[in-house]
Amino acid sequence: MLAAITLGTTYALPFSDKSLKFSRDNLKFSFPFNHVIPSNKTNKLPLISIPKSCLQTADASQKVEATKPKAITPAKTRVDILAESLPYLQKFRGKTIVVKYGGAAMKSQSLQSSVINDLVLLSCVGIRPVFVHGGGPEINLWLDRIGLKPNFLYGLRVTDSSTMEIVSMVLVGKVNKHLVSLINKAGATAVGLSGMDGRLLTARPTPNIAELGFVGEVAAVDPTILRPLVANNHIPVIASVAADETGQSYNINADTVAGELAAALCAEKLILLTDVAGILDDKDDPSTLVREIDIAGVKKMEAEGKIAGGMIPKVNCCIRSLEQGVRTTSIIDGRLQHSLLLEILTDEGAGTMITG
Numbered sequence: 001m002l003a004a005i006t007l008g009t010t011y012a013l014p015f016s017d018k019s020l021k022f023s024r025d026n027l028k029f030s031f032p033f034n035h036v037i038p039s040n041k042t043n044k045l046p047l048i049s050i051p052k053s054c055l056q057t058a059d060a061s062q063k064v065e066a067t068k069p070k071a072i073t074p075a076k077t078r079v080d081i082l083a084e085s086l087p088y089l090q091k092f093r094g095k096t097i098v099v100k101y102g103g104a105a106m107k108s109q110s111l112q113s114s115v116i117n118d119l120v121l122l123s124c125v126g127i128r129p130v131f132v133h134g135g136g137p138e139i140n141l142w143l144d145r146i147g148l149k150p151n152f153l154y155g156l157r158v159t160d161s162s163t164m165e166i167v168s169m170v171l172v173g174k175v176n177k178h179l180v181s182l183i184n185k186a187g188a189t190a191v192g193l194s195g196m197d198g199r200l201l202t203a204r205p206t207p208n209i210a211e212l213g214f215v216g217e218v219a220a221v222d223p224t225i226l227r228p229l230v231a232n233n234h235i236p237v238i239a240s241v242a243a244d245e246t247g248q249s250y251n252i253n254a255d256t257v258a259g260e261l262a263a264a265l266c267a268e269k270l271i272l273l274t275d276v277a278g279i280l281d282d283k284d285d286p287s288t289l290v291r292e293i294d295i296a297g298v299k300k301m302e303a304e305g306k307i308a309g310g311m312i313p314k315v316n317c318c319i320r321s322l323e324q325g326v327r328t329t330s331i332i333d334g335r336l337q338h339s340l341l342l343e344i345l346t347d348e349g350a351g352t353m354i355t356g
Contacts, residue, residue, distance in 0.1 A: 085345050088344060088345045088346075089125050089126070089127075089345070092122075092127045092268060092269075092344060093125065093126040093127060094126055094127075094128070095127060095128065095267075095268035095269070096128045096129075096130060096230060096262075096265050096266070096267040096268060097122070097127060097128065097129050097130070097267060097268060097269045097270075097271065097344070098129075098130045098132060098258050098259075098261055098262035098265065098267045098269070098270050098271070099119065099129055099130070099131050099132065099258070099271045099273070099340065100132045100133070100134075100254050100255055100257075100258035100270075100271065100272045100273060101115060101131060101132065101133045101134075101179075101254075101273055101334075102133060102134045102135075102136070102254055102273060102274075102334075103273060103274055103275040103334050103335075104275045104334050104335045105273050105334035105335070105339075106133070106134075106135070106137065107137055110337070111334065111335065111337065112182070113182075114337045114338050114339075115273070115334070115339075115340060116179075116182045116183055116186050117186055117338075118338055118339075118340035118341050119131060119183065119186075119188070119235065119340065120183060120186040120187050120188040120235075121341070122340065122341075122344065123188045123233060123235055124187070124188070127344070128230045128233070129235055130226065130230065130235070130236050130238070130261060130262075130265065130267070131179065131183075131190075131235055131236065131237045131238065132238045132240060132254055132257050132258040132261060133171075133175060133176070133179060133237065133238070133239060133240070133254060134171070134240050134253075134254035135170055135171050135174075135175040135239075136157070138170050138174065138175055139157070139166060139167055139170050139171070142166050142169070142170050143163065143166055146166070148162060148163060148166070153208075153211055153212060154208070154212075155309075155310055155313070156206075156212055156215050156253065157215065157251060158211070158212055158213055158215070159212065159213040159214045159215050159250075159251045160213045160214070161213075161214070163213070163214075163251075164213070164214040164249055164250075164251060167241065167251045168194075168241055168249055171194070171239040171240065171241050172194045172239045172241055175239065176192045176193075176194065176237055176238075176239040177192055179192070179237050180192040180237050183235055183237065188233075188235050189233070189234045189235065190234065190235045190236075190237050191229055191234050191235070191236055191237065192237045192239075193225070193226075193236055193237065193238050193239070194238065194239040194241045194242070195218075195238070195239070195240065195241055195242025195243070195252065195257065196241065196242055196243045196249070197225065198222070198224065198225030199222050199225075200221070200222060200223070200225055200226065200238070200242075201218055201220070201221055201222075201242035201252070201257065201260070202218075202219045202220040202221075202222075202242065202243075202244065202245065203216035203217065203218065203219060203242040203243055203244045203248075203249075203250040203252060204216060204217050204218075204219040204244055204250075205217075205244070205250065214248070214249065214250050214251060215250065215251055215252075216242060216244070216250025216251065216252045217252065217256065218242070218252060218256055218257060218260040219244070221260050221261060221263075221264040222264075223261065223264045223265050226261075226265065227265075230265070238257065238261070240252045240253065240254040240256075240257040242257075253313065255272055255313060255314055255317045256313075256317055258270060258272065258317070259317040259318065259320055259321040259326075259329075260320075260321075262321050262326045262329075263320070263321050263324035263325060263326055266325055266326075267321075267326050267327075268326075268327050268328070269326070269327060269328050269329065269330065269344075270318065270321050270326050270328075270329040270330070271329075271330045271332060271340065271343060272314055272317070272318070272329070272330070272331050272332070273332060273334030273339065273340075274314065274331055274332065274333065274334055274351070275333075275334065275335060276311070276331075276333065277289050277333045277351060278290065278291075278331050278332065278333060278350075278351030278352030279293065279298070279301070279307060279311065279315070279331060279351075279352040279354075280306075281301075281306060282306075283306065283308065289351075289352065290352050291348070291349060291352065291353065292352070292353045292354075292355065293352060293353075293354055293355075294354070294355050294356065295319055295322060295323075295354065295355075295356060298315055298318075298319065298354060299319075302315070311331075314331055315331070315354070318331065318354045319354070322354065322355070322356040323356070327356075328353055328354070328355050328356075329353070329354045330343055330349065330350075330351055330352065330353045330354070331351050331352050331354070332349065332350040332351030332352075333350050333351050336350050339351075
């Protein structure tokens with residue numbers, strides 16, 4: 001059976017009732033579908049009405065063409081999924097969610113596209129995302145191009161003055177603007193910032209400055225510049241670089257930046273995308289994923305040695321955010337397609353949720 005999608009009252013495009021997919025370069029649309037208009041004698045095709053505000057044409061001079069359906073999902077299933085999402089959308093609508101982006105989701109183009117599309121969809125339905133990013137692989141690439149070898153200590157990048165210059169150039173000038181461009185192209189409005197813009201973040205050196213160089217911690221957060229952006233449905237995209245009171249730049253761990261921003265914004269949720277399934281009861285067995293745990297349970301697992309290595313700073317970041325008023329935090333598997341939607345719009349989630 002064929003159906004048609006209406007764009008206003010003058011144009012209709014046939015498509016299979018088992019697919020609502022269009023050419024990515026020609027037409028993009030987002031939730032919600034308004035209603036189904038029954039077919040009549042003059043139009044044999046059922047019509048699905050979509051608000052013009054959810055449509056975006058890439059080039060008005062190009063004809064809109066339907067693509068061949070790839071993954072065919074029955075229409076009833078799609079409608080059921082939308083209906084089941086309502087309680088989650090109501091829960092998070094108007095709330096701020098801080099997402100730290102990195103790891104595999106940054107390296108893979110398909111995963112990057114998945115994260116960006118999830119972010120834009122959440123913004124379209126009234127959730128207020130704030131996007132924080134690092135960019136380790138890209139930094140390493142550019143260091144290699146100029147003949148500098150990356151060096152790490154305690155899991156942190158040793159950052160001398162030459163490395164700091166590359167870090168700022170790559171994170172603020174390249175990665176940040178690339179992500180802003182992708183979000184804008186997907187239909188939302190993103191604004192790129194670093195911790196230095198509007199004195200958003202004030203940095204201080206780590207206690208190990210002699211060994212680590214210009215690796216910093218967050219000394220203070222002033223979210224004044226973010227509030228009007230978030231209130232006007234813009235998506236702030238924030239690079240994890242900041243300066244101290246003297247103007248010296250520092251490279252700051254992106255998880256730390258995301259956690260401190262979540263606390264300062266009184267966010268409903270902090271989400272850290274990682275390259276692991278979440279917190280595991282047995283670190284060598286992915287089937288032992290802990291779906292939900294409170295602060296006391298996390299501290300017990302740390303004491304038992306079940307949380308170790310790179311997971312320790314992520315967990316501590318979550319605990320600090322919770323103690324400063326963030327409602328829930330999650331460490332999720334960024335290797336999964338649409339991990340953000342899985343975490344926010346389902347009970348199962350996409351990793352481990354930590355509560356206060």
